[in-house]
Amino acid sequence: MTQPARPPAASEMTLSQIMDQHHTNLMGTVHGGRILNLIDSVAGVVAARHSDGPAVTAAIDETAFLQAVRVGDVVHVHARITWAGRSSMEVAVRVTADRWDRAVPATTVVTSHLVMVAVDDDGKPRTVPLLAPETEDDHRAFRQAEIRRRHRLALRDALAGEAAA
Numbered sequence: 001m002t003q004p005a006r007p008p009a010a011s012e013m014t015l016s017q018i019m020d021q022h023h024t025n026l027m028g029t030v031h032g033g034r035i036l037n038l039i040d041s042v043a044g045v046v047a048a049r050h051s052d053g054p055a056v057t058a059a060i061d062e063t064a065f066l067q068a069v070r071v072g073d074v075v076h077v078h079a080r081i082t083w084a085g086r087s088s089m090e091v092a093v094r095v096t097a098d099r100w101d102r103a104v105p106a107t108t109v110v111t112s113h114l115v116m117v118a119v120d121d122d123g124k125p126r127t128v129p130l131l132a133p134e135t136e137d138d139h140r141a142f143r144q145a146e147i148r149r150r151h152r153l154a155l156r157d158a159l160a161g162e163a164a165a
Helices: 032-051 136-164
Strands: 013-018 055-065 073-084 088-099 107-118
Touching: 013 032, 032 055, 032 073, 032 088, 032 107, 055 136, 073 136, 088 136, 107 136
Parallel strands: none
Antiparallel strands: 013 073, 055 107, 073 088, 088 107
């Protein structure tokens, strides 16, 4: 049975969390692994919402750490589906931060794209609804996601060919 296409807005979400001293690395800033954990968790929820069930992380790429996150920053992890295929989805994540004690504009600190695959109870890929972009930004994000997908597949094929040589 084919599921109706869904717009990105139907599954997007933002999670906000105050960073404290338990999240720091040896440099005294928030550990990048903690930010990656938040990114992966929020992307998983968004993919599960879009696909109506569990989804697992297949790849994390295009991750850029733009600025350090400090103790006392409030991080906002915003995730949105940008592309959906047969069983996989790309989720774009933007992490911003602002101070817990000041009314200042949030600054983008990390951006990332994840490939999530919907799975059934046996861990096998299952079909997902197509994506129905609504806004011009949705359409642009979809086109950019298709470019990233082609690059991922071309890289995979090139590396497989190199390994066989």
